[in-house]
Ligand SMILES: O=C(O)C[C@H]1C=CC(=O)O1
């Protein structure tokens with residue numbers, strides 16, 4: 001008899017960050033994860049995660065909304081269905097439910113985890129097998145203070161934790177940001193790659209000035225300088241400067257990337273399983289990028305260990321990640337809800353072993369951090 005999906009629980013988990021994380025649109029002091037626990041008729045459990053940044057300040061799905069969508073709309077469609085038919089279930093949810101990619105990503109992750117546990121293989125095995133078991137991971141400097149950022153970066157370099165850094169800018173006047181970035185780059189030297197993420201904060205003319213200044217300061221990459229829907233600005237900027245652009249909010253899935261590339265964009269793309277609606281569709285975006293000659297980067301929405309592990313299984317199947325990854329989410333949180341945290345070393349992270357995601361919930365920690373009133 002086919003193994004069917006018996007129950008799906010979506011749990012809100014709040015964990016404080018190790019320091020305030022300042023982005024152009026919000027400052028985070030706590031990260032809220034939506035953890036999905038999916039049980040099948042044999043009692044096996046699959047885990048998934050949907051996590052965003054700063055409530056509704058980053059994207060249109062909030063943690064509370066994701067839980068409501070899963071509980072009210074998506075779970076009832078999945079309960080009783082064969083747990084092994086992952087593609088069929090994804091296609092069904094695509095047809096019945098518009099958008100809600102973060103919620104769909106958490107559910108697809110849980111289905112992959114379940115299937116891996118059933119077959120005794122990892123999620124990366126299900127996706128064709130890992131090409132790499134150690135993936136590079138950068139660190140994001142976003143304390144809002146230049147001296148503190150430099151101190152933090154030097155500590156990460158000294159301990160072999162990270163060698164590459166992304167600076168969150170865009171909230172302050174342009175030249176203030178440029179002076180901040182130039183000071184960090186100068187303090188870290190030639191070995192460290194310094195990139196910036198503007199999170200859509202500049203208009204095109206500010207971006208043109210900013211890119212010229214940042215190029216002169218030795219910055220390697222500028223992420224999403226202009227508003228997500230202004231594809232034309234990204235195309236023009238990418239053709240005007242040697243300094244490459246990383247498209248993030250502008251490109252959720254393969255179709256977005258195809259259109260941006262067809263319009264003449266050169267540069268790279270930040271893949272995120274959450275944006276794409278799950279690991280499978282995120283990898284479809286990688287195929288478009290490779291065919292179009294665009295660089296790849298493993299992106300995060302600052303997920304905890306479950307979402308980060310799911311992303312790592314997907315990125316591990318790719319031959320080349322031109323700009324590495326930013327899968328440091330668990331390190332930004334003060335605590336974790338898993339039994340064995342990921343192993344971060346040598347400027348990167350190890351792909352977790354074991355069936356499925358290779359991640360196990362710590363029940364005491366989950367009980368301590370889960371939101372009580374929802
Ligand atoms: O890239 C983003 O826009 C979101 C995220 C990734 C790292 C970080 O600090 O914020």
Ligand SMILES: [Mn+2]
Pocket residue numbers: 197199223224248249270
């Ligand atoms: Mn970004």
